[in-house]
Amino acid sequence: MPQEEVSRVIKSAPPRYRNEIAKYIVHRNLNCKRCGKCAQVCLYKVHVLKPGYKYFGEPNNHLCIGPSCEKSSHYCVAKCPQGALQLKENPACKALGDYRWPADLILATWKMAETGDVPPKEYDYNYKCGNSGGGFDRLRFKFPDKPPVQLDESQIDTSISLNKRDDGRPKIKIDVPWYGGGMSFGSVSNVTQLSKARAAVAWNTFTCTGEGGYMERMRPYDDHVITQVATGLFGVREETIQRVPIVEFKYAQGAKPGLGGHLLGDKNTPAVARMREAVLGISLFSPFPFHSVYSIEDHAKHIEWIKHVNRRALISTKVSTPTDVDMVAVGSYSAGTHIVHIDGGYGGTGAAPDIAKKNIAMPIEYAIGKVHNFLMDEGVRDKVTLIASGGIRSAHDVAKAIALGADGVVIGTAELVALGCVRCSRCESGRGCPRGIATTDPELSKKMTIEWGTQRLINLYNAWRKILIGILQRFGMRSIAELRGRTDLLMHLDYTNPPSPGLRRTSDVGTKR
Amino acid sequence: MPEKYHIKTQPVPPRRPRIGKYGVVDWREDCARCHNCVKKACVYDRYRQEAEYIRNLSDVDALFFDCMGCFSCVQDCTKGLLCMSINPAYENLGNSYWTPYIIKTTWLQAETAKIPVSGAGYQGPFAGYGFDSMWTDMSEIVRPTRDGIHGREYISTSVDIGRKLPYLDFDGDKATANPPHLVSIPMPLIIDMSSPAHTLPQLDAIITQTAVNTGLIAIIDSRHWSGDDKQLEHIAFYLGPDSTDIPKEALRKTRLVEIADSSKVIDRIKELKKMHPKIVVAVRVELTAAGVERAIQLAEIEEVEVIHIVADANGNEIGSTSSLQAGTQKPQFIKDIIRHIHTAIIEKGNRDEITLMAGGGVALPEHLAKAIICGADLVTINLPLLIALECHLCESCKPGMPCPAKLEKIDFDYGVGRMTNLIAAWHDQLVEVMGAMGMREVRRLRGDVGRAMFFENLEEETFGKLFGSRKNN
Numbered sequence: 001m002p003q004e005e006v007s008r009v010i011k012s013a014p015p016r017y018r019n020e021i022a023k024y025i026v027h028r029n030l031n032c033k034r035c036g037k038c039a040q041v042c043l044y045k046v047h048v049l050k051p052g053y054k055y056f057g058e059p060n061n062h063l064c065i066g067p068s069c070e071k072s073s074h075y076c077v078a079k080c081p082q083g084a085l086q087l088k089e090n091p092a093c094k095a096l097g098d099y100r101w102p103a104d105l106i107l108a109t110w111k112m113a114e115t116g117d118v119p120p121k122e123y124d125y126n127y128k129c130g131n132s133g134g135g136f137d138r139l140r141f142k143f144p145d146k147p148p149v150q151l152d153e154s155q156i157d158t159s160i161s162l163n164k165r166d167d168g169r170p171k172i173k174i175d176v177p178w179y180g181g182g183m184s185f186g187s188v189s190n191v192t193q194l195s196k197a198r199a200a201v202a203w204n205t206f207t208c209t210g211e212g213g214y215m216e217r218m219r220p221y222d223d224h225v226i227t228q229v230a231t232g233l234f235g236v237r238e239e240t241i242q243r244v245p246i247v248e249f250k251y252a253q254g255a256k257p258g259l260g261g262h263l264l265g266d267k268n269t270p271a272v273a274r275m276r277e278a279v280l281g282i283s284l285f286s287p288f289p290f291h292s293v294y295s296i297e298d299h300a301k302h303i304e305w306i307k308h309v310n311r312r313a314l315i316s317t318k319v320s321t322p323t324d325v326d327m328v329a330v331g332s333y334s335a336g337t338h339i340v341h342i343d344g345g346y347g348g349t350g351a352a353p354d355i356a357k358k359n360i361a362m363p364i365e366y367a368i369g370k371v372h373n374f375l376m377d378e379g380v381r382d383k384v385t386l387i388a389s390g391g392i393r394s395a396h397d398v399a400k401a402i403a404l405g406a407d408g409v410v411i412g413t414a415e416l417v418a419l420g421c422v423r424c425s426r427c428e429s430g431r432g433c434p435r436g437i438a439t440t441d442p443e444l445s446k447k448m449t450i451e452w453g454t455q456r457l458i459n460l461y462n463a464w465r466k467i468l469i470g471i472l473q474r475f476g477m478r479s480i481a482e483l484r485g486r487t488d489l490l491m492h493l494d495y496t497n498p499p500s501p502g503l504r505r506t507s508d509v510g511t512k513r
Numbered sequence: 514m515p516e517k518y519h520i521k522t523q524p525v526p527p528r529r530p531r532i533g534k535y536g537v538v539d540w541r542e543d544c545a546r547c548h549n550c551v552k553k554a555c556v557y558d559r560y561r562q563e564a565e566y567i568r569n570l571s572d573v574d575a576l577f578f579d580c581m582g583c584f585s586c587v588q589d590c591t592k593g594l595l596c597m598s599i600n601p602a603y604e605n606l607g608n609s610y611w612t613p614y615i616i617k618t619t620w621l622q623a624e625t626a627k628i629p630v631s632g633a634g635y636q637g638p639f640a641g642y643g644f645d646s647m648w649t650d651m652s653e654i655v656r657p658t659r660d661g662i663h664g665r666e667y668i669s670t671s672v673d674i675g676r677k678l679p680y681l682d683f684d685g686d687k688a689t690a691n692p693p694h695l696v697s698i699p700m701p702l703i704i705d706m707s708s709p710a711h712t713l714p715q716l717d718a719i720i721t722q723t724a725v726n727t728g729l730i731a732i733i734d735s736r737h738w739s740g741d742d743k744q745l746e747h748i749a750f751y752l753g754p755d756s757t758d759i760p761k762e763a764l765r766k767t768r769l770v771e772i773a774d775s776s777k778v779i780d781r782i783k784e785l786k787k788m789h790p791k792i793v794v795a796v797r798v799e800l801t802a803a804g805v806e807r808a809i810q811l812a813e814i815e816e817v818e819v820i821h822i823v824a825d826a827n828g829n830e831i832g833s834t835s836s837l838q839a840g841t842q843k844p845q846f847i848k849d850i851i852r853h854i855h856t857a858i859i860e861k862g863n864r865d866e867i868t869l870m871a872g873g874g875v876a877l878p879e880h881l882a883k884a885i886i887c888g889a890d891l892v893t894i895n896l897p898l899l900i901a902l903e904c905h906l907c908e909s910c911k912p913g914m915p916c917p918a919k920l921e922k923i924d925f926d927y928g929v930g931r932m933t934n935l936i937a938a939w940h941d942q943l944v945e946v947m948g949a950m951g952m953r954e955v956r957r958l959r960g961d962v963g964r965a966m967f968f969e970n971l972e973e974e975t976f977g978k979l980f981g982s983r984k985n986n
Binding site: 017018019020021058090091092094095096098099100101132133134135137138251252254255257258259262264288289319320322323324325328345346347348349350351352353354355356357358359360361362363365366369370390391413421422423424425426427428429431433434435438444487490491492494495496497498 | 535538556557581582583584585587588589590591592593596597598599618628629630631632633634635636637638639640645648649650651652653877878879882883942945946948949950951963966971974975976977979980981982983984985
């Protein structure tokens with residue numbers, strides 16, 4: 001099948017809703033004489049007074065930079081001759097987001113997906129972390145006062161290698177240290193899946209089909225697709241395994257470890273049922289565990305099976321984060337996997353029991369170091385790629401995960417947020433996502449186009465890469481690989497962080513555990 | 514195939530309007546009356562339902578807010594007249610421990626008897642206080658199941674209550690000692706007495722019938738017993754210091770009885786055993802400052818079979834509220850108290866002989882599993898069952914004060930249905946987490962801290978090594 005190219009061009013992908021949720025709103029009262037002064041002074045085009053119109057249109061509140069404008073010469077509230085304008089925090093932001101994805105992070109992700117750039121400072125978005133009070137949200141980088149070496153963006157390499165074994169299989173490199181997480185056809189719309197696939201092509205990275213079959217429409221992007229073999233084996237066929245460069249075994253998912261997969265009946269539409277060869281409208285459950293795998297030796301047989309079916313494929317093993325995740329990782333390496341993918345307890349899902357999301361298996365922040373160190377101690381760290389997921393929300397999370405010991409990450413929710421997700425958590429039942437992202441409802445799926453979705457993701461990837469490059473520049477690092485395992489560059493806000501001779505200093509760049 | 518434990522359930526809709534998390538504020542005066550109004554496009558049809566509700570409004574203080582918080586209407590309104598907000602009625606539910614989320618999810622389970630399932634990942638804090646500072650473990654590849662290969666339908670949640678023998682001794686084929694009588698219940702849960710503040714007509718009758726429906730046992734204060742002796746197998750009388758004596762005939766129909774702790778506890782147990790040799794006697798120990806050591810001390814007494822430790826409603830040591838408010842002392846939480854008592858009894862060498870029941874602060878099904886992992890054999894609850902009846906935990910239960918949930922008007926079938934549904938949902942969730950852990954027996958889960966990960970340990974292992982000491986230590 002000829003492979004389609006997708007250009008990595010960054011261009012504006014404006015919000016698809018009429019009223020983008022804004023951090024601040026400008027309120028106009030009845031004293032307004034419609035003189036147009038506000039529209040003249042505002043540099044951000046917040047005020048809309050179309051030529052020939054007598055009245056102002058709805059303001060572009062999402063473009064307003066808020067209080068940081070107060071000291072400028074273009075602050076509309078101060079310039080209004082009638083004093084008719086007022087700047088307020090948008091009360092709707094209190095209802096948007098949650099501890100892990102606060103409103104600021106959602107709005108910043110939207111902004112990055114719109115512009116392809118780092119959110120400008122004046123917007124005052126916290127695009128670095130969430131508000132969960134632990135893990136990544138309490139970790140910070142210890143940047144040196146000035147970079148040890150001045151590096152230009154073009155001198156910095158953000159690519160990572162996914163095959164570290166010398167086994168004759170392709171040495172696949174991806175241009176950014178992340179790829180898209182598995183989301184099955186059934187859990188998300190085909191527009192969402194195709195947008196993810198096309199963005200993966202543009203950025204020379206990957207997307208994953210999840211467990212739900214391989215749409216024929218994905219075929220032009222085969223070279224950037226990971227197909228998943230999960231416990232329900234839904235949609236798994238020899239020909240789909242043969243199409244792709246990477247096959248992923250999903251043993252467990254961070255959001256519901258030990259519980260298998262769930263696709264509730266309402267989302268099992270005719271197209272989904274056809275793809276999964278299942279009965280229309282019934283809930284589909286993937287069991288836990290793989291009933292053909294009860295030991296690492298069984299796992300090795302699984303891997304051999306796939307390696308035999310597709311002689312060029314790399315194998316990824318996706319596991320969750322139990323206490324002995326380190327043992328699982330080493331076992332998986334010895335079974336022949338190329339990628340160990342650990343998915344932490346706070347990862348995303350299309351449907352999971354609430355009791356599982358919060359309570360089973362450890363958050364990814366704990367698991368990364370545990371696995372990385374154990375692989376080091378076993379002397380195999382440089383023969384396997386360690387990928388982390390389950391709560392990677394921002395470029396700073398990517399960098400922190402790598403500094404803790406991962407080679408790269410898998411992202412999922414961040415992509416959906418870029419497509420307009422507000423995390424209302426209604427993806428699981430009925431017609432699915434009311435915003436047309438995680439749904440198979442034909443009408444709701446029309447809420448966005450593949451072109452728009454692709455561009456939003458291309459833009460988000462670009463903004464994240466820029467942020468990563470900014471971090472590497474400040475450390476004077478030429479490659480993202482240099483950051484791996486550099487816990488000495490991190491500090492934790494809840495700890496005393498004593499300067500310790502045992503801890504490596506920023507000048508020790510290049511020495512890594 | 515042996516008969517499986519199954520609780521029969523059916524949906525029991527709420528009596529009161531639902532209290533949703535979100536509400537949409539609407540500035541209707543500027544409405545342009547668009548023909549394609551976003552309200553018509555609501556995927557959940559909430560605007561039409563709300564209008565219909567208001568048209569048929571019969572209760573002045575009832576509000577309708579069941580918005581799903583998708584922001585679609587807010588973002589698509591032609592004139593931007595809609596604004597999403599958190600429903601203040603939702604925020605006012607419960608208290609700092611019994612959060613609005615706990616109240617809402619309990620209502621949902623009491624209505625549907627189903628395990629709450631949702632999309633998107635976990636949305637809460639990284640870790641929290643009490644039970645929120647631990648995670649249960651799961652099995653994977655190298656040990657997919659702890660107890661051999663089994664389907665979820667083979668997971669047993671039954672527990673035995675009573676004093677067990679430390680070991681069996683045989684003379685040839687014949688056991689030399691008679692094993693003491695044990696009470697078996699199909700789930701590690703006992704319904705505890707309600708707080709005196711929560712006195713409702715029929716409450717004890719509803720609770721008793723719920724115990725019958727679920728095969729469990731409810732502890733009823735002997736002073737409140739109606740005299741009905743039909744369901745005594747599912748009742749454990751609580752005999753307090755000033756309790757009414759229960760007729761011998763009635764007591765003989767029960768399997769478990771609970772007595773208040775006192776200096777005469779041995780005599781009291783002997784007295785009850787004399788009346789009914791097969792009865793299992795539990796000693797209730799209030800977890801005051803002295804309660805923890807007292808529980809450990811009781812475990813050493815040969816006559817004591819079951820110790821029931823009870824913390825306050827929020828799981829804290831009783832009487833710690835004032836020190837908590839003053840910030841002078843961090844109260845001990847039930848999870849840590851259970852671990853302490855469990856470990857202490859193990860060190861004394863008689864843990865397997867004693868049954869430890871723990872109550873207070875158990876608000877969600879994961880708390881049930883976690884309390885058992887910490888060392889309890891079974892757990893007692895009462896507040897979640899009251900919440901199942903749509904209680905808001907507004908704590909205004911005083912004579913003469915109106916109850917916003919109108920609990921005084923509940924129907925018997927409604928009450929039993931809601932409580933039964935809640936227990937069924939908890940049972941299913943216990944099976945879920947045990948399935949994830951690869952455990953086949955809830956009895957084997959007791960004290961198996963290897964099936965859990967604790968925040969302080971993980972922090973120390975991960976970040977303590979890298980970043981020094983934790984500041985709040």
